[in-house]
Amino acid sequence: MHDDAAERLAAPGQFRYCSAEELHSWLDPRPDWTVADLGSGPGLYTDTIAQSVGRVLAIDRSAAMHAAHRERDPPATVHSVRADHGTLPVADGSLDAAVSLRTFHHGVRDALPGIVAALRPGGRLVVLDWSTSAPDFEAGPPEHERYDVAGIARAMIDAGCRIVRTEQRRETDLVIGERRV
Known part of the structure; x- marks a missing residue:
């Protein structure tokens, strides 16, 4: 891989x-679902999702991350989309679903209305x-760029989701919502 960040993000760890x-x-x-991986990076989770669904949109604004993902030889059901979260090129x-795995603080929060739509x-x-409350901040962004479970859930509710699960974990927080009918 050409990019140190891409290599680190693709590591099995x-x-x-x-x-x-x-x-x-x-x-x-x-199996018939279409899922968007928001901030897909080098595709570690994208390829995991692709094993269970019909189509995955690997959405990332970085050409270097998409190039790193191509080097990994992604499944044919993965479609790379170079875009920002706020300008999703989908109707x-x-x-059927979207995931934000450690990318919420990278603009996903601000793009929630469009994502939920x-x-x-x-x-x-799914937002992780x-x-x-992590014991240290060696991994991830500085504290002022982080959101707590309540903040993530509130933003999702305001964007049109009902919350089905929240979990405060050691290093990450999980909030799962569904678009209200």
């Missing part, structure tokens, strides 16, 4: 923060981001 099994259980996907109601009614949004 990243599953420490969210395992493939956890992600699958949170999504509870079906309203066209996504892109979900079909009942579509699932760095905890404000």
Whole structure:
């Protein structure tokens, strides 16, 4: 890989923060689903999602991250989309789910109205981001860029989700919502 950040983000040790099994259980996907991976980076989680759904949109604004993902030879069901979270190139109601895995603080919060609009009614949004209560801040952004569970949930509710699960974890916080019908 050409980019140190991409190499670090693609390392299997990243599953420490969210395992493939956890992600699958949170999504509870079906084979015909279309899922957006918001801030997909080098595709570690994108490729995990692709094993269970019909189509994954790997959305990232970084050409270097998309290049690193291509080097990993992603499944044919993965479609790379170079875009910002706030300008998703999808029709309203066209996504079955979207995931924001440690990217909420990278503009996903501000883009929530459009992201939720892109979900079909009942579509699932999984947000896992760095905890404000983490014992140290070696991983992830500085404390002032983090959101707590209540802040993530409030933003999702304001954007049109009903919250189905919250969990404060050691280093990350999880909020799962569904687009209100």
